[in-house]
Amino acid sequence: MPRGDVNGMESGSADQTMNFSSSSSSRMDICQVTPPNSPLPPRKKLFTSPVKSPDRFIPQREPRRWRIAYTCRYEDQTVKPSTSSSLNNREDAKEGLGASQALYQRLLRNEIMGADMPDAMEENNNQENRMAAHPGIIHSTVSVQATSNFSSSSLHTCGAAGSSSLPATPTKSAKRNVFTYSPKKQSERLLTSTSTFSLSPLSEKSCQMLRQPRKIGRKIPKVPYKVLDAPELQDDFYLNLVDWSHTNVLAVGLGTSVYLWSANNSSVTRLCDFQLDNNAVTSVSWSERGDRVAVGTNKGNIQIWDTRSQERIQTLSHHTARVGALAWNGEVLASGSRDRCINLNDLREPPVYQKRKFNGHKQEVCGLKWSPDHMYLASGGNDNRLLVWSHNAGNESTPVQTYTDHQAAVKAIAWSPHHHGLLASGGGTADRYIRFWNTLTGQALQAVDTGSQVCNLAWSKHAAELVSTHGYSQNQILLWKYPSLTQIAKLTGHTYRVLYLAMSPDGESIVTGAGDETLRFWNIFSKSRSSRERRSSLDLLNAFR
Structure with missing residues (x-):
């Protein structure tokens, strides 16, 4: 065929190629035709090996x-x-x-x-x-x-084929302390003896890690094991309407009535009703023996009821506004009210009268808790202050400790049963912090931002763990490890603020209440440790009262 025809055919092919490449420009460099007169460029060889080399050449990747x-x-x-x-x-x-x-x-x-x-x-x-x-x-x-910018030490550590003169990076095992006692190490020969005949693609150390027994973590159920309806359970941050007795009976204030729910047989009993008095229940608290219930009302009266006979025993009328916080200390009942006063009443002295009165808060008192040794009373108020009072201070009515770090109302208060003098407190929506205090020295220890309103706190009886309930905007229940303050579990289910919290007598379960008018029971604490308190014979703090 003439050369012109060939050129014409080639040009036509090139035109067709160009037309095709215009529709897909990314393939233009692949479809170009090389002129016949131009010699083909020599093909570059990526890797070459010596001709007389006895072994094949393995290129470096x-x-x-x-x-x-x-x-x-x-x-x-x-x-x-x-x-x-x-x-x-x-x-x-x-x-x-x-x-x-x-x-x-x-x-x-x-x-x-x-x-x-x-x-x-x-x-x-x-x-x-x-x-x-x-x-x-x-x-x-x-x-x-x-x-490609690895250092020589890192290449040596990675096990690459390199020179043996490269310096090795010291590991933690090489940095030994002279005064540290440790078990005798096995020789390298014993460690690598099985790797020579092993068919596993993994290294010996990796096999050791796979054979290592895995730690079984503690499993906390994320759903409640029981849910009870609680109609007319008020959504009020300053009230305390749920308490669990040592006899395994739950007291709940619903509207104008107080109901008792037995966890043993699930029976429900209505203890009292204030509808005829046009009054409402604002707080409930069990005595330490579990045979009496103190009921605070909206008008400021406190009634003591015997749960066995279901009769009212006594009535205290020392407050002029609603009573939102109650705390028992043996036969002494502490009460906090909206009138900003804290009253201590000794129920053993007939007739019952006001024993002591504390005036330290500038707004409503919404939290009261006695220390485990029954010597100190912690109170929180709407004035963002946390006060600690001494029970044996005579007629003196000034707090022994005052903490003002919170930026919102302090309702959540809990004394640690494991560390003497350790107190935890939580702030409201504008604060969101859980703070820990050493009441023996007055020192602030730690603080953690929870991100939401802290409504209640409770320590575990068996371990150094703390449970907190929250309001806006998470409505969650958190379990913390002390003193690391690591979050162990997060429980959700309430659609309103989790305002109420009580612990079972065995210390394994808790009950939470919220404005969604439900009571939820959770198994969060483990009783793996001995329930018997381990106290030293030299510890005389709890030997006397």
Whole structure:
């Protein structure tokens, strides 16, 4: 064929190629035709090896970017209504999946990057604990990068084929303290003896991590085991309408009546009703023996009722406004009112009269709690102040400690049963903090921002843990570990502020009440530790009263 025809054919092909490349410009460089007169460029060889080399040449790989990502979403999926047992199984599955992903993350980090195994194992245990404490959405992404700017020490640590003269990075195991006693280490020969004949692709240290027993975390149910209707349960931050006795009976103030619910047989009894007096219940509190209930009213009267005979025993009329806080100390009843006064009444002295009166708050008193040794009374008010009073101070009516760090009303108060003189308090919506105080020295210890209104606090009887209930805007129940203040569990279910909190006599369960007119029972505290208090024979603080 003539050259002109060839050129014409080539030009036509080029035109067709250009027309095609105009529709897809990204392929223009691939479809271009090389003129026949121009010699073909020599093909570049990426790698060459010597001709007389006895072994084949293995090229050095270019640095790569490793990326392993996984995402598990639970909240995006539609959850069908199910029973509490299925919900618990789903939560257990989430916790197990989170722990497995944490273990895989540590294993991958060791195999690719050669991380220090003691650090990886410690980080694995810590992350498993965090996964167990915060199950739910898990968005974990492990990014392992190998770049060309690695230092020689990092290459040596990663186990790359390099010179043996490279300095090794000292690890924590190499930095030993002379005065630290530790078990005898096994020799390297014993550690690597099985790896020679092992068919596993994993290193010996990774296999040791996989064989290590996994710590079983504490499982806290995320749903209540019982829910009771509580109609006319008031949504008022300054009231205390729920209390649990040592005889396992729950007292609840609903509107103008007080009801008793037995946790043993689920029987319900109405104790009293103030509808004829045009009065309302503002606070309830059980005596330490569990045979009497003190009922505070909106008009300022306090009535003492015998639960066995269901009769009113005494009536106290020392307050001029509603009584929102009550606290028993043996036969002494402390009451706090909107009239800004705190009264101590000794019910053993006939006729009953006011024994002492504390005037320290400038606004309504909404929180009262006695210390475990019965020596001090902590009071919180709407004036944002927390006061500590001495029970054996005679006629003196001045507080021994005054704390003004809160920026809102202080209703939540709790004394620690494990640390002498440790007091916890929580602030309202404008504060949102839980603060800890050493009442022996008057020193502020710690504080944590909860992000919402703190309504109630209660210490566990078996461990150094604290439960808090919250209002705006989370309406949640939180469990804290002291003194690290790490969040162990988060419980949700109430649609209104969780204003009321009481603990069961065995210390394992709590009941919460809210403005949504429900009472919810939760199993959050573990009784794994001995319920018997371990006190030293040298501790004389609780030997005398």
